[in-house]
Each structure stands twice: as C-alpha cells, then as structure tokens.
Amino acid sequence: MARLLTLLLLTSLAASAAAAGDPHSYADPSQFLVRHVALDLRADFTAHRLEGTAELSVERIDPAARELYLDTRDLEVRSVQRLDADGRVHNLDFLLDARDAVLGSRLTIELAPRENEPKLQHLRIGYRMSPEASALQWLEPAQTSGPHPYLYSQGQAINARSWIPLQDTPSVRVTYSARIRTPPELVAVMSAARADPTVLPPGEFRFEMRQPIPSYLIALAIGDLKFQSLGDRVGVWTEPSQLAAAAQEFADLPRMLEAGEKLLGPYRWDRYDLLIMPHSFAFGGMENPRLSFISPSVVAGDRSLVAVIVHELAHSWSGNLVTSATWNDFWLNEGFTTYFERRLMEALYGKRRADMEDAIAYESLVEAIDDAKAAGLPGDTSLRLNLAGRDPNEGISDVAYEKGRWFLGFLEGRFGRLAFDAFLRGYFDSHAFMSADTATFRSYLLAELARPGAPKIPVAEIDEWLYGTGMPVTTPAIPSGVFDVVDRAAAEWRAGRLAANQLPVRDWLPQEWVRFLDSQPAELADAKLAELRTQFHLGADGNAEIARSWLALVVRTAYEPAYPDLERFLLSTGRYKLVVGLYRDLARTETGLELGRAIYAKARPGYHTTIRQAVERLLQPVTSAGRDAGRCGSPATLRHGPSDECPQSHSRRG
Ligand code: BES
Numbered sequence: 001m002a003r004l005l006t007l008l009l010l011t012s013l014a015a016s017a018a019a020a021g022d023p024h025s026y027a028d029p030s031q032f033l034v035r036h037v038a039l040d041l042r043a044d045f046t047a048h049r050l051e052g053t054a055e056l057s058v059e060r061i062d063p064a065a066r067e068l069y070l071d072t073r074d075l076e077v078r079s080v081q082r083l084d085a086d087g088r089v090h091n092l093d094f095l096l097d098a099r100d101a102v103l104g105s106r107l108t109i110e111l112a113p114r115e116n117e118p119k120l121q122h123l124r125i126g127y128r129m130s131p132e133a134s135a136l137q138w139l140e141p142a143q144t145s146g147p148h149p150y151l152y153s154q155g156q157a158i159n160a161r162s163w164i165p166l167q168d169t170p171s172v173r174v175t176y177s178a179r180i181r182t183p184p185e186l187v188a189v190m191s192a193a194r195a196d197p198t199v200l201p202p203g204e205f206r207f208e209m210r211q212p213i214p215s216y217l218i219a220l221a222i223g224d225l226k227f228q229s230l231g232d233r234v235g236v237w238t239e240p241s242q243l244a245a246a247a248q249e250f251a252d253l254p255r256m257l258e259a260g261e262k263l264l265g266p267y268r269w270d271r272y273d274l275l276i277m278p279h280s281f282a283f284g285g286m287e288n289p290r291l292s293f294i295s296p297s298v299v300a301g302d303r304s305l306v307a308v309i310v311h312e313l314a315h316s317w318s319g320n321l322v323t324s325a326t327w328n329d330f331w332l333n334e335g336f337t338t339y340f341e342r343r344l345m346e347a348l349y350g351k352r353r354a355d356m357e358d359a360i361a362y363e364s365l366v367e368a369i370d371d372a373k374a375a376g377l378p379g380d381t382s383l384r385l386n387l388a389g390r391d392p393n394e395g396i397s398d399v400a401y402e403k404g405r406w407f408l409g410f411l412e413g414r415f416g417r418l419a420f421d422a423f424l425r426g427y428f429d430s431h432a433f434m435s436a437d438t439a440t441f442r443s444y445l446l447a448e449l450a451r452p453g454a455p456k457i458p459v460a461e462i463d464e465w466l467y468g469t470g471m472p473v474t475t476p477a478i479p480s481g482v483f484d485v486v487d488r489a490a491a492e493w494r495a496g497r498l499a500a501n502q503l504p505v506r507d508w509l510p511q512e513w514v515r516f517l518d519s520q521p522a523e524l525a526d527a528k529l530a531e532l533r534t535q536f537h538l539g540a541d542g543n544a545e546i547a548r549s550w551l552a553l554v555v556r557t558a559y560e561p562a563y564p565d566l567e568r569f570l571l572s573t574g575r576y577k578l579v580v581g582l583y584r585d586l587a588r589t590e591t592g593l594e595l596g597r598a599i600y601a602k603a604r605p606g607y608h609t610t611i612r613q614a615v616e617r618l619l620q621p622v623t624s625a626g627r628d629a630g631r632c633g634s635p636a637t638l639r640h641g642p643s644d645e646c647p648q649s650h651s652r653r654g
C-alpha cells in the first residue's frame, strides 16, 4: 500500500514537473506529446547537410489545445503535412519564430481539435538542416583515420533540435525509426537496432529504437565503419585502422555489462556496443543507448582509461532508463552515473583503483567549486541548478558529477551498502523509462526513509546536499591514503632529495602520474620542469590524461618551452574534459589568455560547436557590463567570425 501511494505521488509529481516546464524547451507536454519520430534523411557530404522528412506521431493531451510547439534551431522547414489514415495529405499552417540565442526557434504548427480525430496524428515535416547545425560535426578525410569523411551527431544537451524538429526536452520520451541514405562506401549507425543492411540497397540503412528515450539520445554517425564482436551482446565499431586496438582495449566489455546488471538490475537495451570516434569527438564518451560514442583518447593501449566505458555503460540505467527531467537536474544523470562508475570500478578492478579515481576527481571538484564562487556564481555549486536563460552546457561541471557522487556516497554511508543497493534498485525499477527531477527523487527518498527500519537522516541534511552551495558538513571522508607514496616521492623530488631518475615510477599507473603532476605547484622552477620533461618524455602524445596533467602544469607554471606541445595537444583532440580544462587554466592570467586565444584561432575549425561555445565563454573578455558582455557580434568577441550563439532571425508562414 505504501508503495502504491508512493507511486501515485510520484506519477503526479512527475506530471507536475513537466507542466511546470523545462526552461530549455518551447514544448508544452501538457498540450501534446510526441510519441514516435520516423526520420527519412539523406546525407550530403559536399553541402554538409542532412535533408529529408521527420514524421511525428502526436498525441493530444489537452482537448482544447490548438497549436503544437516544437523546438528547432537553424532548420529550414519547407512543409508541414498531416497524413490521415485514409491516405489523404493536408498541408498545415506553421510559423517559425525568430531565433533565440540559447533555445533556437519555436516552430508552431496549427493543430486545432477535430471531430473523431485519431488518438495519434501523423505529421510530416519536410526540412533540411544548416551546415552549421549545432548537433552535427562534419569531418573532412584529414580529420579521420582513413580516406573518408565522417559525420556524427551530439544531442545532449539541447542540440537534437538542430537536426530534428521535436519536443527537445528530456521530460518527454519517444520511440524512433529512421531510414538514412549515405554515399555507398559509407556506413551509418544509430542509437537504435539496425536492420540487416544486406537486404537493402547500398548506402541505405534502417533503424528502429523500440524503447522510449529522451530526444538528446537520438544519435547518428556515418563513416567508414567496421564492427568487431566482443561477446554475445557487445562489440565495437570504428574506422578499420582502429579496430584491432579498440577490440583489444575493451576486451573487458562483457564483464562490465555483467557487473552493471549485478549492481543495477537487467540491462534493458538488448545490445551494448561502442563506437570509437575520430579525435575531434567532443566528449570522453556519450551514452547514446545501445551504442556509446567513445573518444579515441580512451584507447590508451593499457586499458588504463576504461573508467569512461564503465561510466557510459552505467548511464544505461542512470540517464537512459531514468532521465533527468530538465537540465537543472543534470546531477541526477551524472552524479548517479559517477557513483555507479566508482562502484563498478571497485567491483571490476578493485578498491584501490576506485579510490584513485575518487581522490583525483575530488581535487578537481574542490577547484570547480572555488572557480564558481570566484566567478560570482555560487548557485552553480548546488546539485539542483537554475539555468533558465543560460546555455544548459554551463551546467557541465564537476559539481553534477562529483558532488552528486558524494551525495550518494553520503546516503550509502547512512543506509549501509546492502540496504542502499536495494534502495537504488527500487528507485530504478519504479522509475524505468520515466523522467525524474530533483523533487521526484527527494520525495522518493523521504518516503523510503519513513519506512520502519530505515536510517534516520534529517531532511535538513538532505536539502543541504540538494540545494545548498559548496560541500556540506556531512561530506564523507574522501579516500586519500592511496597516493601517499606518490605524494611523498613528489615532496622529496621537489625538495631536491631525489632526482627525477630516482622517482619510483616503474609501476605507476597513469592515475599516479596524474596525481604526481597535479600536485606540483605553480612556483615550480623551470629547471625542475625541464628535468621532468626530459626524463619522462612528457609532451602532447601518449596517455591523454597524463598529457593533460602535464600540460596543465605547463600552463600553471608558464613554462614556455613546452607551449608548442600544448598547442599540438589542443589542435589534436576535441574532447571537452581535455580541452576546456586547459583553456580554463590559460584564462586565469593575461598572458595565458592571449596564448589561449591564439591557439583557439587555429583549433576552432576542428572543434564541435559545444566545445567552441564552452571555450568562447572562457576566452571572452570580462567587461564591466558583466560576464556575458560582448557575446554576440561585438568587436570584443573572438576574431574568427561570429559566435554560433548569435541570432539570425527568420520567420515565415507555410
Ligand atoms: N553525458 C556525458 C557527456 C555530456 C554531458 C554531453 C553534458 C553533453 C552535455 C557523458 O556521460 C560524460 O559524462 N562524459 C565524460 C566521461 C567521464 C566523466 C567519465 C567525458 O566526456 O569526459
């Protein structure tokens, strides 16, 4: 009974959350819900456009609603038609609003109620997308590992609207199908089940995603792709020249999936494959369902960076099965996933390894909190954010990931691991294929805490985690001892009691290198840096995390001899965590800022829009008019063309 009540309460809470609205979408899910999207798109690699139709199956929720609002950004909408069951086609009136810099353009479709209207109405939208579509990155052959071009999409957070007109809010879930036509020598993959291509004409691919997912998880990649199986349910896709290395690196995938199911319950997406991307891919990994997109920087040669895979796999539950209802609740996706990532790393590779990841990440959390406070944005250190009017990508920070992770660590401590695992299983089972916001999770937690035998946790302690700034007083002890040996060696070396060639590095894991480099101060002498650089061949190559930590030290100490390596690194990878962190470090000083701008001018064409926007936010001059001044077209913005966020409004009636 109590469970039933909780469920009822939850359903009404989830509904009210959606009605209360997602500040990053024009959709009104209380009027209409898009239930299914059928895409029919052709990829033009010369014009850098996808063109075709999206057929939406729309359910009326409010009997009186007259207009359907969809999200779009930079789409050229040609026609909107209603397809009736008798085969008749009706043109519908539509209006594309002027472009909002963050949200894009609202598409309004006339859809007044009709007598005996079917439960689902089918609307076909004819359109093509801009070569600048924010979701898409078109790569020239030179940017791939072979002689072919490449295209991929990145939907999260609000980019799906730049390639599909839909309700682009994570509070709405859709199933989807697609027909994709490519040049005949290329292969298309999507976050969906793939029809056997051998029964289709060359260059045609068909997909079907039967489980309802939020719009940001609809994903496409096209390139010269090959597949290698790694087990019954798992495998890896990549460009042919990378396939053997990738298969070798991710041989643990079957074990990872089993560990995930053991902790979190059945895997509900049938297959789990990886797509290893070209170097400009914007993220370490992106949890597109059935097919995580993975940065090639994770292929380290020694399986040392597989935490990214474990992380994306964990999103199959936290994020993809139960989804943050708005980007203000992003921590529900990433905090849970980071917690599961560490639990799975512990189960698969031992506690020491998980502790290392925790300790490194905690340092970076402390820095992120300090930075946000210094920037006058203390609200950004809360788990629950308020990003209305801002780009939701501004919510990407260690706060969502690591503060979220430690909130769950705090709860685990109070419940005890066994009871907490049961709590989590219950939460994921009862919310499967639903979206939840912070309030939903909070009331589920409070209801569970009210049960007999549950631990007593004061609500104020929970709310301090969810809504308070900085780290709560109830933060658990962070594992610190794992790096004692490294820290001692680092101190001895700094004090000159140990030469670089006497450091005990023989068995160091990349994580120990990262700690060693991250712990060096800004005052380190050039001679010391030179000693490290020569002794250990530190530069732009090799393990990407070690290179990042080394180059962060180079920036921190303004060690000019290594600037060419910094530039090479920033030109050769497009991954958020590697790139944005270094530009942030550069932006801390005037000379760094200048160097950052010079490098960025060269690197920009190789970065995905999400990365461009994040870097431009960091490199733009702060003026007395506030941190957003100079964003659109003013002479103060960067030298190379207008920012992607600047409006070019157009509107028309069909
Ligand atoms: N879902 C994120 C990537 C993302 C976040 C894309 C926000 C767009 C907006 C993904 O799961 C992620 O967290 N990637 C991390 C990996 C990591 C923390 C192990 C990354 O890219 O580094």
Ligand code: ZN
Residues within 6 Å of the ligand: 311, 315, 333, 334, 337
């Ligand atoms: Zn994630």
